[in-house]
Amino acid sequence: MAGVSRVRRQLPTSPWLFAAPGLLVVGAFVLYPFVSTVVNSFTDRRTLLPGRFVGLANFRELIHDDMFWTGLRNSTLYIVGVVPALVVLPLLLALLVQKNIPGITFFRSAFYTPVVASIVVVGLIWVWLLDERGLVNSLLETVGIGRIGFLSDQWLLLLSAMAVTVWKGLGYYMIIYLAALANVPRELHEAAAVDGAGAVRRFLTVTVPAVRSTMVLVAALSSVAAFKVFSEVYLMAGPDGGPAGEDTTLVMLVQQTGTGLTGRVGYASALSVVVFVVTVALMLLVLRADRGERA
Amino acid sequence: MxxxxxxxxxxxxxxxxxxxxxxxxxxxxxxxxxxxxxxxxxxxxxxxxxxxxxxxxxxxxxxxxxxxxxxxxxxxxxLHNYERVADTIPVWDYALNSLKVAGASVVTNCVGSALAGYALARLRYRGRRVATLVFILAMLVPVEGIIIAQFTTMRELGLNNTLIGVVLPGSIGAMNVLLMRNAFLNLPYEIEEAAYVDGANAWQRFLRIALPSVRGTVAVVAIFAFMGAWDDFLWPLIVLSDPSRFTLTIGLNYLHGTFANDERLVAAGTVIAVAPLIALFACLQRYFFRGVGEGAVKG
Structure with a gap:
């Protein structure tokens, strides 16, 4: 690195010119909004009205707001429903496409297609598939089960939205697992096979320990994403999260409260602060679980 | 990958x-x-x-x-349904808007993150560590949590309800900057040093030597910027209110909200929105997969 220090003398201003556009954008549209969200959460600011400092009033209101608890419950349930599926299913899928058999690259790409599509497209595809008169119900009726109101029942709708999230994420995490599986030494599998371990046993004693850190990574990524769920539920339950808002998620509530000309920026910011706190807590929790198990 | x-x-x-x-x-x-x-x-x-x-x-x-x-x-x-979509909503204008937003996002992300990544990896100056930290912190901030403040910022700048307002917040992604930084860090320094000895300045070394060597990463940044902007929903939903300025995803949501009972119509609209990305993916799969690997390690 000896040559680098000489650069400074030669071109004193250019390093900052290189970094300036990036710093400006990130500062103005990420870090400043972050600080201003925290500040606004202590005010009664509205879209068209500058706010006054109100202390913890927003947070006190939040505790007594039923919609807040509904949103928090749904977003938390989303983690519970989505994360186990997204940790396990893509791993199984990666094992399925790992072996190099003819046509496998086609299958790998095909399984990735849902990742590429916009969540709006995916949401609308599934709204139609799960419609009272849609394909899934046609098939269920054909096999004699009868039609199910996937999108009319509060809990079925939330479950359906989770299924859509899992469906869209499968290919993404499959690729992450494929990279991890490539690093598992084949000798381990062979030794286990020689010892008479079956496929399930080898999966649990060789594969899982070998990709454990990747599983933790996937758990961290998918739990943070799950808690911030917006689009799937917005599209499937409607902008208000169902007739009585019973399927509203926390981020949907932020969007409903804070936007538009009558937006309650202060209160929406307090809700956003909850999103920050939970997100950070989730990351710490997963990282701690990782360290605890490894020790 | x-x-x-x-x-x-x-x-x-x-x-x-x-x-x-x-x-x-x-x-x-x-x-x-x-x-x-x-x-x-x-x-x-x-x-x-x-x-x-x-x-x-x-x-x-x-x-x-x-x-x-x-x-x-x-x-x-x-193809009757495709004609009907165009009669119902200005779907081709929306597609053009999406294309503008995605195209602009590709250019700003490639240029901005290559420049900043190079500054973080190769140039030495006071405050480089702080600058790196700024990008790391920005990467950790969940977008959904700052969306209201981004909206008020856009209003203050008078850019709400414009396509520029749609592009700006994601125009130089912190993660892309760090991806580029890593790519530059992985280049052997000797080549640039030789150029330095030959009298090349920072801009020349960046443009002629470093940048051509990280084309793969630039391609990854470009693809994910395009996909991110084309597919984005929450932010354009908040910042755009005038139906004549909608992007495709917002237009589809509007179509679904207004003509939900016409499944053929909505289906045609979704096909229009997804076809370009599937075509892009079919041609450039390698970079899509590579991006997942690099992004996951960083993100």
Missing amino acids: TVTEERTGTAPTAREARVTDEHGRRVRIGELAWRYALLLLVLALTVGPFLWQLSTSLKGPTEDIFGSPPSFLPEHPT
């Missing part, structure tokens, strides 16, 4: 009678059979919904789309 690339090279040729796995050992016929059965099942589950949407969009007004058992292929395929 070298995994994918390495394996394509070892695909068995037609002359080989037996099928071998990645270690060159034979795969039994029985195992092969259930593997393909499972692969086809997953294929039906992942790609099937797209094909069903395509099929619905091609079915004419007289054809039953609700039938049980369902009919998977349209009897008389017609």
Whole structure:
């Protein structure tokens, strides 16, 4: 690195010119909004009205707001429903496409297609598939089960939205697992096979320990994403999260409260602060679980 | 993602009678059979919904789309629904808006993150560590949590309800900057040092030596910027209120909200929105997979 220090003398201003556009954008549209969200959460600011400092009033209101608890419950349930599926299913899928058999690259790409599509497209595809008169119900009726109101029942709708999230994420995490599986030494599998371990046993004693850190990574990524769920539920339950808002998620509530000309920026910011706190807590929790198990 | 690339090279040729796995050992016929059965099942589950949407969009007004058992292929395929979408919402204007937003996002992200990444990796100055930290912190901030403040910021700048307002917050992604930084850090320094000795300044070294060596990463940044902007929903939903300025995703949401009962229409709209990205993916798969690997490690 000896040559680098000489650069400074030669071109004193250019390093900052290189970094300036990036710093400006990130500062103005990420870090400043972050600080201003925290500040606004202590005010009664509205879209068209500058706010006054109100202390913890927003947070006190939040505790007594039923919609807040509904949103928090749904977003938390989303983690519970989505994360186990997204940790396990893509791993199984990666094992399925790992072996190099003819046509496998086609299958790998095909399984990735849902990742590429916009969540709006995916949401609308599934709204139609799960419609009272849609394909899934046609098939269920054909096999004699009868039609199910996937999108009319509060809990079925939330479950359906989770299924859509899992469906869209499968290919993404499959690729992450494929990279991890490539690093598992084949000798381990062979030794286990020689010892008479079956496929399930080898999966649990060789594969899982070998990709454990990747599983933790996937758990961290998918739990943070799950808690911030917006689009799937917005599209499937409607902008208000169902007739009585019973399927509203926390981020949907932020969007409903804070936007538009009558937006309650202060209160929406307090809700956003909850999103920050939970997100950070989730990351710490997963990282701690990782360290605890490894020790 | 070298995994994918390495394996394509070892695909068995037609002359080989037996099928071998990645270690060159034979795969039994029985195992092969259930593997393909499972692969086809997953294929039906992942790609099937797209094909069903395509099929619905091609079915004419007289054809039953609700039938049980369902009919998977349209009897008389017609593009009529695509004409109707264009009559209902200005779908081609929306597509153009999406293209503008995605194109601008590609340019700003490639240029901005290459420049900043180079400054973080290769140039030495006071405050470099602080600058790196700024990007790391920005990467950790969840977008959903700052969206209201971004909206008020845009209002203050008078950019709400404009396409520039849609592009700006994601115009130089912190993660892209850090991806570029890593790419530059992985280059051997000797080449640039030689250029330095020859009298090349920072701009010349950046443009002629460093940048051409990280083209792969630039391609990854470009693709993910395009996909991110084309697919984005929450932010354009908040910042755009005038229907004449909608992007495709917001237009689709509007179409769904207003004409939800017309499944053929919505299906045609979704096909228009997803087709360009599937085509892009088909051509540039390598970079899509590589981006997942690099992004996951960083993110």
